[in-house]
Amino acid sequence: MINKITTSMKPMKQASATLKDVAKVAGVSHQTVARVVRKSPKVAEKTRIKVEKAIADSGYLPNRMAQQLARRKSLTLGFVSIDISLHAISKIAEGIRKEAAKQGFTLSISTMNELNPDACNQAIDELLGQQVDGLIINTSVTHTMIKQILERGNLPPCIFIDFDKTSEALQVSHDQVGGASLAAQHLIDLGHTKIALINGAEDTCVAHWRETGWLNTLENAGLKPVHTIHGKWNARSGYQATIDLLDAGHDFTALLVANDEMCLGVLRALNERHIKVPEDISVVGFDNHEDSEFYNPPLTTVAQDCLELGEKSVSLLMQQMKEQAPEQAQVLLPTHLVQRQSTAPVKS
Structure with a gap:
């Protein structure tokens, strides 16, 4: 004000x-x-x-609210996020809540209905109105948008999750590029050369980094994707993306999919078209949520520990709240491939 x-x-x-x-x-x-x-x-x-x-x-x-925050503690942390119903984000929130409780804090969550600066600022304002002591922001925002947020001048200490890694802001993220590279290399090692991509929403940083990992690895093998299509991170969009690929007549023997939830729709679409997985088409997901091993067939995917991500973000935030210099300004957590029955060598 x-x-x-x-x-x-x-x-x-x-x-x-x-x-x-x-x-x-x-x-x-x-x-x-x-x-x-x-x-x-x-x-x-x-x-x-x-x-x-x-x-x-x-x-x-x-800002008067910032002055109030400086004078007293609410013992509450704020979490700004996109769709909390998505599996990975719900696990991040769970990790934040658990670690916050260990530190004597409660957690308040504000979700964004849209992925744009106005929606992000509105979600932040909602939490500032509750006088939170610190913020964890998970919105896949760009470098420009993050600068606008930090320049507001009325923020408590804040940490960002999985966003533009060219920014100097404090952040915790998984190795999205490395994980996507593992998925692509797995298919290449199985002999696949005709690989299509089903990515998440194209205006998100996570989708950008996963596609970067896929494309770099394919290029290193002298390959290009057959086609790239974007979904909305949910099973319905994975189903529709697969139908669109098949109806367009694209010739592919493997699919790289940006998350496990979209893979659920992918597998249904292939089954409806009487296409066998992995005999006809191999499928690799990303996230390794707990239901992935119960898909039909069990899903080969890239594992990332979202609980750990949430916990690490709280630890880094606590250091900032205590005005301690963090050991790392950007914490990068590892990913690894979990091989199950949705991938197989390409047919000769």
């Missing part, structure tokens, strides 16, 4: 300045200005004086 301020030295003026404006005037980063606003001890006295003068000169007044 921006207000008017008055000093004994200057006439009253409109305080339209932002935290970014103050940083520019003071010649420091917006993170340094935020530390001064929060009265962090980790700011040199000379820098603090310079920033405080810039605040006074520019007419900037810190």
